[in-house]
Amino acid sequence: MSRLEPLLIDQSVKGRRGVGIPKSPVSQPLGHLIPEKFLRKKKPHLPEVTEFQVVRHFTRLSQLNFSIDTHFYPLGSCTMKYNPKLNEAMAGLPGLKNIHPLAPDVVSQGMLEILYNLEQWLIRVTGFDAFTLQPAAGAHGELTGIFLAQAYHRARGNKKSVVLIPDSAHGTNPASAALAGFKVVQVKSQSDGHIDLSDYRQKLTDEVALIMITLPNTLGIFEGQIETITREAHAKGALVYLDGANFNALAGLVRPGDLGFDICHINLHKTFSTPHGGGGPGAGPVGVKKELEPFLPVPRVLKEKEKFVMRDSKHQFPQSIGQMRSFFGSTGVLLRAYTYMVTLGEDGVKEMSRRAIINANFIRVRLSKIFKVAANEPCMHEAVFSGVPALKNGTKTLDIAKRLLDYGYYAPTVYFPLIVPECLMIEPTETETPETLEAFCTTIEKIAREIETDPEMVKHAPHTTPVQRLDEVQAAREPVLKWPSWNSAFNTFYEEKTQKSQGPQK
Ligand SMILES: *Cc1c(COP(=O)(O)O)cnc(C)c1O
Secondary structure, three states, X not given: OXXXXXXXXXHOOOOOOOOOOOOOOOOOOXXXXXXXXXXXXXXXXXXXXXXXXXXXXXXXXXXOOOOOOOOEOOEOOOOOOOOOHHHHHHHOOHHHHOOOOXXXXXXXXXXXXXXXXHHHHHHHHHOOOEEEOOOOOHHHHHHHHHHHHHHHHHHOOOOOOEEEEEXXXXXXXXXXXXXXXXXXXXXXXXXXXXXXXXXXXHHOOOOEEEEEEXXXXXXXXXXXXXXXXXXXXXXXXXXXXXXXXXHHHOOOOOOHHHHOOOEEEEOHHHHOOOOOOOOOOOOOOEEEOHHHHHHOOOOEEEEEOOEEEEEOOOOOOOOOOOOOOOOOOOHHHHHHHHHHXXXXXXXXXXXXXXXXXXXXHHHHHHHOOOOEEOOOOOOOOOEEEEOHHHOOOOOOHHHHHHHHHHOOEOOOEEOOOOOOOOEEEEOXXXXXXXXXXXXXXXXXXXXXXXXXXXHHHXXXXXXXXXXXXXXXXXXXXXXXXXXXXXXXXHHHHHHHHHHHOOOOOO
């Protein structure tokens, strides 16, 4: 499959048509009805191709992708797990898919009931008192949660301007806090990956409004000191936020609400199996304890006299932070997640987390002979390594990641978290079989041997993908966005590539 797919515009033949528009029955052209300044002077430069060419083009492009339906996808911190097709069928039911968000409550009872039940489900499994389903992603949930903390402190007349965040946090945490206008202060981790309590105590001043903790943390381990951390925060009048994006390590096993957290978001598109990445919609519901409930975004779905109602009135929720997103959130994602929960049941969710943990520990133990495990204790849903022991002859972790593509594996997350040198972060998820995990580990061992015997080959991998090594930063540093310069930039790139790798024909 080592060929580049030509652009549709390059397949264009003058006069070729995919669809025909019937001749207008109106004899006079309608052009005169449109003001002159809006009329095109020249025909648009569009590809002239058949419908079949378009279908083949996009089908071929779709097959160049690695996807969860075609490959093992061990992307750390992202939870790329299999999405049962049942979820798609349920989210696509016409009665749910076609419902208008402004339809009156009486005709939306089914959807409102599902949203209400989903909130109740999340309340039970997390131990919080109330939820909003509105946020459209994890980072959006963080921003919502931070606004909630801000509103809570304002209502009490507290003037607190600092958010504490450990150095191992996901980059979205400090970004969200800064966006909400807080000053971010970093808390150090110890070499074993746990929070440095003495550094935490020193930074926990009266200025601190919120502490954001990722659990399991980005080394994939449980923070055993969490109850001490939340207790001491509360003693100083600060709230504690859980970045629960990776809830698949905890769901059914531990309730964050019981650990002292006041606010949390969870990523339904990760833990509850919606396909994500590539900018598709997500859902980052936010749960809170009782004292924060009055500040939740509107609209809220309530149950009144056995009917489900949507309420957004300022009278009923005078302290609400307002609306974070249109209507109720990404309902397509919410429906998939709800289907997944209902399919598994509460015992099934517990089993899901257990298997995610067992699979990650399989990888941790199996690869500890090749890499250095970042934290010296059992991991939760993902295993984090330093690639250093395997890297010889001038190779880097990046080369291992690229070489994996040749063997049909999507590459794990690399160089994150930043505190681990030459890092690899592998999250197998519970949906993979032991055979897949074994085959993956055997492949890593094979690459480690190649590093000794043929390092140049590893350094120039991948060899079997449509394009080989790309300049990873050029597209960001020198973006070429405008047609036709984009087209000529592509052609130059395309010609270079076709000359280098034998075979591809334009
Ligand atoms: C994925 C992730 C996020 C961000 O979630 P998005 O839905 O991508 O915005 C935040 N924190 C952690 C720990 C994550 O893994």
